[in-house]
Amino acid sequence: MTYLAKILDEKRNEVAELGKQRPQQRYEERKNDISPCRDFVGNLKRTGENLRLIAEIKKASPSRGVIVHDFDPVEMARRYFGLGASAFSVLTDRLFFQGSIDYLETVKLQFNLPVLRKDFIIDELQIFESRLIGADAILLIVAALDASQLRDYLQLAAEIGLAVLVEVHDRPELDTAAEAGAMIIGVNNRNLKDFSVSLDTAIDLRPHFPEGVIAVAESGLKSSDDILRIGQASFDAVLIGEGLHVSPELHAVTWQRP
Numbered sequence: 001m002t003y004l005a006k007i008l009d010e011k012r013n014e015v016a017e018l019g020k021q022r023p024q025q026r027y028e029e030r031k032n033d034i035s036p037c038r039d040f041v042g043n044l045k046r047t048g049e050n051l052r053l054i055a056e057i058k059k060a061s062p063s064r065g066v067i068v069h070d071f072d073p074v075e076m077a078r079r080y081f082g083l084g085a086s087a088f089s090v091l092t093d094r095l096f097f098q099g100s101i102d103y104l105e106t107v108k109l110q111f112n113l114p115v116l117r118k119d120f121i122i123d124e125l126q127i128f129e130s131r132l133i134g135a136d137a138i139l140l141i142v143a144a145l146d147a148s149q150l151r152d153y154l155q156l157a158a159e160i161g162l163a164v165l166v167e168v169h170d171r172p173e174l175d176t177a178a179e180a181g182a183m184i185i186g187v188n189n190r191n192l193k194d195f196s197v198s199l200d201t202a203i204d205l206r207p208h209f210p211e212g213v214i215a216v217a218e219s220g221l222k223s224s225d226d227i228l229r230i231g232q233a234s235f236d237a238v239l240i241g242e243g244l245h246v247s248p249e250l251h252a253v254t255w256q257r258p
């Protein structure tokens, strides 16, 4: 069983619990009072030499265990805001990443940047919940969904105002994302079977992106040379978690600010 399959198994239990909280009904009752989402798409489009930064608020991960022992999401977000981030990615999965919905809500309140909910979405109930907790964008992982779910969830997200980062690992997944009409596609450089990381995954796929789609490189970026390679490959943005915490080199990179 792959690690992704293990996570998705647990998500099915969580979705069963979530159903009892009736997120769709709560959304319908409150939809006229909820603020519009911040512009995730607009903040990611690269218009100059420098890349856009999606800074991930990440405490722990399956591949690394606990990364940040004195974790304070607001302090972390403050540092990344100061570096010039264009958006935050906040992990909300509790079991595998020690994330929390509370972290997302707090970061959204304290900083005027769009926030991506980083979780494993396998059901529309999680999409309604994402809108209710203040996410401006969600992640949809092609490897976790079938093609019709991907299309339906993209449509639902658009209907309720959420942007979507569609994550792929290889050429067939990229084609699935493109056919489903994804506007933002992220290549995850981390192989979710053995956790190995290679920037070549993103660089090799970039020429196959459809015209006009916002291109994001995710995972494993640790040095200024990594950023240079991704920038030269014409990505719009990078999504970085661990590297921002452990690598001072990344603090000297100039990002395109929103």
Ligand SMILES: O=C(O)c1ccccc1NCC(=O)[C@H](O)[C@H](O)COP(=O)(O)O
Residues within 6 Å of the ligand: 003, 004, 056, 058, 061, 062, 063, 064, 188, 190, 192, 195, 218, 219, 220, 221, 239, 240, 241, 242, 243
């Ligand atoms: O990070 C992991 O170990 C991981 C394991 C299994 C599924 C997903 C995983 N990561 C999710 C992510 O997408 C990363 O947190 C994100 O791309 C940032 O990665 P990094 O910059 O390498 O911390």
